Amino acid sequence: MRDEFQPTQLSLQDTVSCVEQKYGECWRNTPEAKCIVIWASRSFLDDHVKEIVPDLYDLCMEYKTNGTINGHQFPGNFYMIAFSLFDKD
Numbered sequence: 001m002r003d004e005f006q007p008t009q010l011s012l013q014d015t016v017s018c019v020e021q022k023y024g025e026c027w028r029n030t031p032e033a034k035c036i037v038i039w040a041s042r043s044f045l046d047d048h049v050k051e052i053v054p055d056l057y058d059l060c061m062e063y064k065t066n067g068t069i070n071g072h073q074f075p076g077n078f079y080m081i082a083f084s085l086f087d088k089d
Helices: 012-023 031-041 046-052 054-066 078-086
Strands: none
Touching: 012 031, 012 046, 012 078, 031 054, 031 078, 046 054
16 A cells, blocks of 8 residues: 655755765865765756755766766776665774
8 A cells, every 4th residue: 555655855054964974074075985976966956966065066966967077987887886875884
């Protein structure tokens, strides 16, 4: 019965919170952490991205539009790096 399930509202802030928990408050200084947030941002509306990470907005839009950051593509296995965010280490 589908009526018993409630929709979940996600925010890019959820990703930022997970990144901050793993990498610390200065996560923006870690390229891997910053790229995880940029990678995740493609799933959210542009205005929401601008609200949550205004300093990364241009890079997020480049990734969303061109699939690159500063003209470079992510490695094909980047999703493995991104999902390593949930490792217990």
